[in-house]
Amino acid sequence: MKPLAAGLTVDAVSVRYSGSGREHTVVAVNEVSLELDPGEVVAFVGPSGSGKSTLLRAIAGLEPLASGRVSVGERNLESVPAHARGVGMMFQDNALFAHLSVGDNIGYGLKVAGRSNDDQRRRVAELLDLVGLSGYEDRSVDQLSGGEGQRVALARALAPEPSVLLLDEPLGSLDRLLRDQLIDDLGRLLRDIGQTALYVTHDQDEAFALADRLAVLSGGRLRQIGPPDQLWREPRSGFVARFLGHPNVVELAGLGDHPVVASLRQQCGDQPVALIPVAAISPTEAVDARSGSLAVVVQSCRFNQGTYDVVADTDLAGLDRLVFRSIESIEPGENLVVSVDLDAVVGMAADAD
């Protein structure tokens, strides 16, 4: 049941919205290029308004391109309408057909393609089995729970064996617990069938869990793309680092005079932004400046999933606060020494725009 795994090429794609009246045109997607290997899962992440959903819809053929080219395998999709692209899509809030049963929802794409009734029935049962809802054929879609609805929507999108599957925040409306569970199921399923997929989400955890590669977008531009671990270790700009969840990202130019700063500058070369990894904290008065230690005063300490998130003030000009984890609870007001892992400091470009 392997779909014909195909690659996807997005070449310098731009999408513009013409505002009504005298409003200027809005460039929602700006010259984005990327390539997906057959069977690869790539996640688009970015803040709302970054153009990630628009890019997905443009690839689907639901938004017109202002310029650029989309192709699946060798096939240029330039003048191919949405329904003839052989691309599947899964929507937020599932968008199941309210007037059809679960089975008829999943069978819709097969029916439209002119497959025989027997063939449809067999394939629907197969897909329901795949998403763990065997025997749900005759249920009405408004009897489904949120998680079941998304499973049916996935089965519906997979039924016609799309060469590429596009998923637009498919788990966005579910609660945390259900989402964690579905992320695992979804990731396993996409890999098992070797499905080429593009996944839009605003949740970096979801992206880390699912994707072979992450593409970070903001302001309609692709900021960085790469495997999750690589992106985490080597973010290319302050924006990417902060968006992925790095707490201590700092502009070097604004920092005051301190032995640690000199080491940071040396480590970063001429890169203007640095990511400061905190290696250890110790309750000692002996501040060893050469090894990259900073004196801090704890401002707040909050329990979070087994450890403590600590926010501390530094007396270094330009670095107001440092955030790190602690195994133990620390009283606000306590003086600490924080060692910076100078070997792991990453230098980055300034934020564009």
Add this chain to the structure above:
Amino acid sequence: MAGGAAGVFLLGLVVWPLAAVLSRSLASAGPSEALSILGRGSVRSVALFTAVQALASTAATVILGLPLAYCLARLRFPGRQLLRAAVVVPFVLPTVVVAAAIDATFEAAGWDQPLIAIVYAHVFFNLAVVVRVVSGYWATVDSRQLEAARMLGASPWLAWRTITLKQLSPALMASASIVFLFSFTSFGVIRILGGLRRATLETEIYRYAVTRAEFDVAAVLALLQLIVVLGLAVSSAALQRRAASGGWRLGRREPVNTVGRGVLLAGAVTVVLVVQAVPAALMVAQSFRVADGFGFDHYLGLFERADVLPVSAASAVVNSLLFATGAAVVATFIGVAASSAIVAGGRLGRALEALNLVPLGVSAVTLGFGYLVGFAAFDLRQSIWLVPLAHAVIGVPFVVAAVAPAMRSVSLRTRQAAAVLGASPAVVWRTIDWPITRRAALTGAGFAAAVSLGEFGATSFLARGQESFTAPLAIFRLLSTPGQTLRGQALALSVVVGVVVALMAAFLERGRSSSVSGPGGLL
């Protein structure tokens, strides 16, 4: 108990007259006699024509109304509210005024096509029904389901047919059955535009009862009419409920940025122009037409009594206004009482909810005939009070349609919050319920008055002498008597009454659009 009073009122003035017609048709004629009346060739051809014109009207209204409903529900364009008002307002225009406008149009064009003229007039009114019921529902159809269908390989047309049209079909069927009902029981339009050759069950009931005084035949025809109407009303109510049970979330309105949307919008505007604006404009133009050009002669003529009228047209307008005021007051009291019982629920509430809709479905002629038969013994027929009472009965559903949703919108929690803050039940009603209900009650009263101003069917049976001669009766009398001057005056009077009612309706629509009652609402 206010709800009980409303129940007694509706029982006495709706159920009793209908029961009187029923017993008359069965008792004095007998089942075999009734069947032989129904078997007459003339009756069968009348029944056939009734159904044919109603079917043609329904098909034309739905086909022309569909693009309009789409544009109003899904598109964003300047003048949307204006277009909506232009479509919706004619629904309450007096039947004789609309018939006069269509008559003027066909005369100007030199066409003598009664069936087409009748269908034309029915489309004029009923576009509002399709637009109300269908566009309210269409606005909630999720456009992403359409996109999902396209992503599964369906072309735009196939996706529209298999998703949108399928989801709209309960609303479409509901509006179609309502249009069929209204066209089936149409009276003023048929009498004016059908001429002497075209008769429907409705006009035949009138002819047998009033012109020929053959009550038995009239009663049997009324029974047949009643059976068809009740069957349709029940099925359309069920369909409306199904249509209304869909997801209730407004979709985003799209800009008119594709050729297809532009063509649809242009088509929808053309429908409104051709079906509604042109006849209205021609009627106004011809009302100013005098022998030597244009002038106000016909309007001035309204103040003198024409030979064919018992009073001057101007006094008929005064009568109509008085009746409308009385009918609105009575309908509002009954409607508010019925609404509070309906909102409270229970057996009385459910009974009133059904009872209140009967005057809307049952033809005015059947109702008028029922008054004639049912109140014969009380000599009420001679009283001019019967006219405003009949108008009030017909106005009650409009009041309930405005008031009951407003009452429902006062949530239990608001009342509880007021009570917790120390308000007694009487204070809660005065400070929470009434301020919200008051506006709706005034809207309902306005619609009841507008409907009374245009009522023709029941009034034809009940008007007696000078005091109860109304403007619609005057329009009909002037229009059906040969002579260019009388015709001109008929059009002038139609313009006066039409403008008054249209202004009222437009004003009331404005007040109502801010308090949307949900999808699929007819009234």
